[in-house]
Amino acid sequence: MTDEFDREKVVDCMFDPVTSAILAGLEDGGKSCSYLAEQAFVSESEVVERLSYLIEHDFVNQSSDGGNPFFTANSEKLTKIVEDNENFDATIEGLEKMDSYLN
Numbered sequence: 001m002t003d004e005f006d007r008e009k010v011v012d013c014m015f016d017p018v019t020s021a022i023l024a025g026l027e028d029g030g031k032s033c034s035y036l037a038e039q040a041f042v043s044e045s046e047v048v049e050r051l052s053y054l055i056e057h058d059f060v061n062q063s064s065d066g067g068n069p070f071f072t073a074n075s076e077k078l079t080k081i082v083e084d085n086e087n088f089d090a091t092i093e094g095l096e097k098m099d100s101y102l103n
Contacts, residue, residue, distance in 0.1 A: 005057040010081050015094030018042060019050045023073060026060070030072035044069070 013019050021040045025031050037044045048069060054060040059081070061072045 007081060007084070009053060010057065010059060011094045013050070013053055014078065014082070015097060016050070018046075022047055022050060023060075023078070026071060026073035027075075030070055033069035033071065036071065
């Protein structure tokens, strides 16, 4: 895993309505893929697909619980990307995108 990543892509992932629902499920600790899929009303393969970029760059960690994917969020790293001054404009754009989906 590398520390070089596209910050805008990470922000876009975080503020995508479905992916943000998946990430919200990880706020209070790790969860199984099946649980996250059920909560976000998507398939397990879509959970893995939507988290793939975040997993690749260690924003989300994936392990296996008896053959079933299990995810935990790197909250510190996710928070830092949002708080980073370089990303403030991208964060605002992400919030505007989310707001447009909700309206």
